[in-house]
Amino acid sequence: MQNIRLTLQYDGTRYLGWQRPEKDGFHRSVSYKVNEILNRMTGEDILLHAGARTDPGVHALEQTASFHIRSPLNPEGFLRELNLYLPRDIAVLAAEKVPERFRADLNALSRTYEYRICTAEIYDVFRLRYEAHRFPAPDLPPMERAAAFLKGRHDFRCFSSGRKKKGTEKEILDIRFIQTADHITIRITANDFLHQMPSLIAGTLLEIGCGLRRAECVQNIFEGTEKAGPPAETKGLLLKSIQY
Numbered sequence: 001m002q003n004i005r006l007t008l009q010y011d012g013t014r015y016l017g018w019q020r021p022e023k024d025g026f027h028r029s030v031s032y033k034v035n036e037i038l039n040r041m042t043g044e045d046i047l048l049h050a051g052a053r054t055d056p057g058v059h060a061l062e063q064t065a066s067f068h069i070r071s072p073l074n075p076e077g078f079l080r081e082l083n084l085y086l087p088r089d090i091a092v093l094a095a096e097k098v099p100e101r102f103r104a105d106l107n108a109l110s111r112t113y114e115y116r117i118c119t120a121e122i123y124d125v126f127r128l129r130y131e132a133h134r135f136p137a138p139d140l141p142p143m144e145r146a147a148a149f150l151k152g153r154h155d156f157r158c159f160s161s162g163r164k165k166k167g168t169e170k171e172i173l174d175i176r177f178i179q180t181a182d183h184i185t186i187r188i189t190a191n192d193f194l195h196q197m198p199s200l201i202a203g204t205l206l207e208i209g210c211g212l213r214r215a216e217c218v219q220n221i222f223e224g225t226e227k228a229g230p231p232a233e234t235k236g237l238l239l240k241s242i243q244y
Helices: 030-042 075-085 140-150 197-209 217-223
Strands: 002-010 059-069 090-097 110-118 152-155 169-179 183-190 237-243
Touching (some): 030 059, 075 090, 140 197, 140 217, 183 197
Parallel strands (some): 059 237
Antiparallel strands (some): 002 059, 152 169, 169 183
16 A cells, blocks of 8 residues: 655636535536546545645645555656646646655645735736736735734634634734735745635735724634625635645
């Protein structure tokens, strides 16, 4: 029995996230496309474990998945065959053998998402598919004050559209803002994320940066007296990396 770890990237535009229930668009998920090729290659029913379950429309610069397999095919064979048959908007960057007990989901220490915003008056049409557009640029100081309230361990159920009643306490390890002449990137690192949590955090920060809310609203959202802002457009959101 081999344990294989894959590093993938994908354009999430036409997918309903990394994984979906069969009754809810299973065939339009990234994991289904990968599973389909693996099952065809090996004749086995592969169970994929992913480091992050990206939401519909979210891209991945570096996703991690692992699976056990009886097939003697080596990692180079998996890398070659997957890239030969996968759709052009999914690529496998690396395949390697890992210890038997490794699982991409359970062994992840943290995940990092980025939200990318073009702040130029006229956006670049060749990057529009992967960036949100805000002009004039949001004001960073109030966003940074709000980020200070978000950091640390909190119950983030109000920053999620999921129905989980338990396991909603997460820890945000870092939020930073990277600004250039025509772009702002919001980079969020947490031990884990709930459903839609990255886009709801980004949407709330953008409302604060645009002067629609005060930074202190974050405390009210945690207390349940205010709602989080609308989710940010997923085209600007990508899974940057997973740390092990």
